[in-house]
Amino acid sequence: MPAVTKVCCIGAGYVGGPTCAVIALKCPHIKVTIVDLNQSRIDAWNSADYKLPIYEPGLEDVVRRARGRNLFFSTDIDGSIQEADLIFVSVNTPTKKSGVGAGFAADLNYVESATRRIAKVATSSKIVVEKSTVPCRTAESMRIILEANSSPNCRFDILSNPEFLAEGTAINDLFKPDRVLIGSLQTPEGIAASNALVEIYANWVPKERILSVGLWSSELSKLAANAMLAQRISSVNALSAICEATGANIDEVAHAVGYDSRIGPNFLRASVGFGGSCFQKDILNLVYLSESLHLPEVAEYWKQVVIMNEYQKRRFSKTVVDMLFNTITGKRIAVLGFAFKADTGDTRESPAITLVRDFLLEKAHVSIYDPQVEHAQIWSDLSEALPLVPLPNLQKQVHITSSALDCCKDAEAVVIATEWREFREIDWEAVYRGMNKPAFVFDGRLLVDAQKLRSIGFKVTVIGRGEQL
Numbered sequence: 374m375p376a377v378t379k380v381c382c383i384g385a386g387y388v389g390g391p392t393c394a395v396i397a398l399k400c401p402h403i404k405v406t407i408v409d410l411n412q413s414r415i416d417a418w419n420s421a422d423y424k425l426p427i428y429e430p431g432l433e434d435v436v437r438r439a440r441g442r443n444l445f446f447s448t449d450i451d452g453s454i455q456e457a458d459l460i461f462v463s464v465n466t467p468t469k470k471s472g473v474g475a476g477f478a479a480d481l482n483y484v485e486s487a488t489r490r491i492a493k494v495a496t497s498s499k500i501v502v503e504k505s506t507v508p509c510r511t512a513e514s515m516r517i518i519l520e521a522n523s524s525p526n527c528r529f530d531i532l533s534n535p536e537f538l539a540e541g542t543a544i545n546d547l548f549k550p551d552r553v554l555i556g557s558l559q560t561p562e563g564i565a566a567s568n569a570l571v572e573i574y575a576n577w578v579p580k581e582r583i584l585s586v587g588l589w590s591s592e593l594s595k596l597a598a599n600a601m602l603a604q605r606i607s608s609v610n611a612l613s614a615i616c617e618a619t620g621a622n623i624d625e626v627a628h629a630v631g632y633d634s635r636i637g638p639n640f641l642r643a644s645v646g647f648g649g650s651c652f653q654k655d656i657l658n659l660v661y662l663s664e665s666l667h668l669p670e671v672a673e674y675w676k677q678v679v680i681m682n683e684y685q686k687r688r689f690s691k692t693v694v695d696m697l698f699n700t701i702t703g704k705r706i707a708v709l710g711f712a713f714k715a716d717t718g719d720t721r722e723s724p725a726i727t728l729v730r731d732f733l734l735e736k737a738h739v740s741i742y743d744p745q746v747e748h749a750q751i752w753s754d755l756s757e758a759l760p761l762v763p764l765p766n767l768q769k770q771v772h773i774t775s776s777a778l779d780c781c782k783d784a785e786a787v788v789i790a791t792e793w794r795e796f797r798e799i800d801w802e803a804v805y806r807g808m809n810k811p812a813f814v815f816d817g818r819l820l821v822d823a824q825k826l827r828s829i830g831f832k833v834t835v836i837g838r839g840e841q842l
């Protein structure tokens with residue numbers, strides 16, 4: 374099989390954009406075109422002042438170095454498919470909202486329409502790479518669609534190459550991945566296609582970190598990795614509830630447990646709950662897969678990870694109400710952070726949305742500050758979370774500010790929902806002066822120095838710490 378010289382990536386989102394921008398940077402001999410149906414997203418990727426559609430540390434530098442050289446962003450999907458030797462399908466795979474499997478199964482509509490587009494317009498053979506996270510055996514459906522619709526002189530080899538980057542550290546994760554996973558059919562053609570993709574990554578990833586496996590193992594490994602990561606967080610969050618009830622300290626417990634080299638220290642940070650577009654969706658996907666395979670005990674096991682996460686969010690918002698003398702009606706609650714984690718402007722499944730919704734249902738006034746999230750995104754998320762509340766009513770109850778200090782002014786309580794570093798460094802004495810008394814801080818991210826805040830006068834509650842106030 375000849376070496377790949379032209380790559381197309383369908384889907385210019387959080388994964389397609391950074392992943393293929395890095396491929397372009399590291400492989401100057403390959404032309405990479407990232408395409409999307411969404412014109413405004415492509416315009417943002419092409420913007421002269423590099424106001425890119427996603428915030429990701431280091432991304433702008435990568436795009437500056439490669440864009441116009443061998444990296445292009447376009448809405449000419451057909452043209453880009455036609456010229457490419459290898460096509461990444463990197464479209465969204467959200468949880469289905471209706472029909473069979475609603476609330477659990479992945480909605481494969483976008484994957485299917487991208488696949489059908491490839492089949493329709495391709496005039497030469499292609500390697501088609503599943504980059505999106507998909508249920509096990511999706512590659513089989515893609516193959517059937519491609520073979521049934523393509524012209525006779527086109528051959529399609531399908532690979533699975535799931536992405537493991539985390540938002541906020543995407544560029545570093547892509548530069549130095551723990552591993553690159555490539556799944557293929559174990560036929561001579563499948564292995565040749567896999568080798569062609571290995572050659573691309575080998576431009577910067579050590580070969581021993583590029584793992585070649587079977588197609589179905591690759592698809593399942595991605596769901597498994599996310600499920601096991603989320604499981605760690607739900608485990609530590611379950612323990613945080615025990616800590617609060619017993620006087621133990623979750624930091625100390627996680628540290629002690631993580632010291633065991635078999636367990637390891639990472640991803641044991643108690644929080645107000647995990648968010649992000651993937652953990653919940655991928656676990657629900659695994660639950661659905663298990664149920665479809667008539668494995669109800671396995672399905673129940675994984676479902677519990679999501680149930681625990683919902684419990685943690687509810688538990689936290691209840692603590693706020695309980696501590697504020699069992700009512701927050703008419704009180705102002707300042708929510709610091711709206712993104713699902715620090716260093717991203719992404720709010721998908723952010724725990725902050727659930728917290729704000731809970732506070733609004735308790736008839737509180739809520740101020741929100743996040744250094745990266747667009748105000749329009751916050752309104753859209755809250756409108757979706759409270760579909761029965763018209764936007765003008767929402768706007769009477771919610772106030773979005775452009776600084777942490779403004780956000781906290783006249784509040785009864787500050788709730789830390791995202792671990793932005795700047796929240797640790799704000800002038801807490803000034804915050805205290807501007808608040809109603811008693812002034813409460815609820816730290817859902819183990820971020821602040823509780824003792825220091827207490828010495829200023831705050832009443833501080835930290836997730837997973839037995840000692841309160």
Ligand SMILES: NC(=O)C1=CN([C@@H]2O[C@H](COP(=O)(O)OP(=O)(O)OC[C@H]3O[C@@H](n4cnc5c(N)ncnc54)[C@H](O)[C@@H]3O)[C@@H](O)[C@H]2O)C=CC1
Nearest residue numbers: 384385386387388409410411464465466483487505506536
């Ligand atoms: N966000 C993340 O950190 C990670 C996401 N993933 C997986 O990667 C996949 C993509 O996720 P994101 O990039 O976050 O989604 P996204 O929603 O940010 O981007 C997907 C893009 O695909 C475009 N699109 C959809 N159908 C199309 C079509 N037929 N033709 C052209 N463009 C089309 C959409 O307009 C959108 O811009 C998902 O399966 C996700 O589970 C995997 C690892 C990390």
Ligand SMILES: O=C(O)[C@H]1O[C@H](OP(=O)(O)OP(=O)(O)OC[C@H]2O[C@@H](n3ccc(=O)[nH]c3=O)[C@H](O)[C@@H]2O)[C@H](O)[C@@H](O)[C@@H]1O
Nearest residue numbers: 536537538539540606640641642644647648649651713714
């Ligand atoms: O498939 C995906 O989309 C990606 O999902 C996660 O990446 P991401 O969601 O971007 O971010 P994480 O750092 O994993 O954080 C997820 C959530 O868990 C929370 N978290 C993380 C770690 C921790 O110890 N505690 C904790 O509460 C974060 O605050 C955040 O809300 C995985 O880490 C990636 O490997 C994977 O590629």
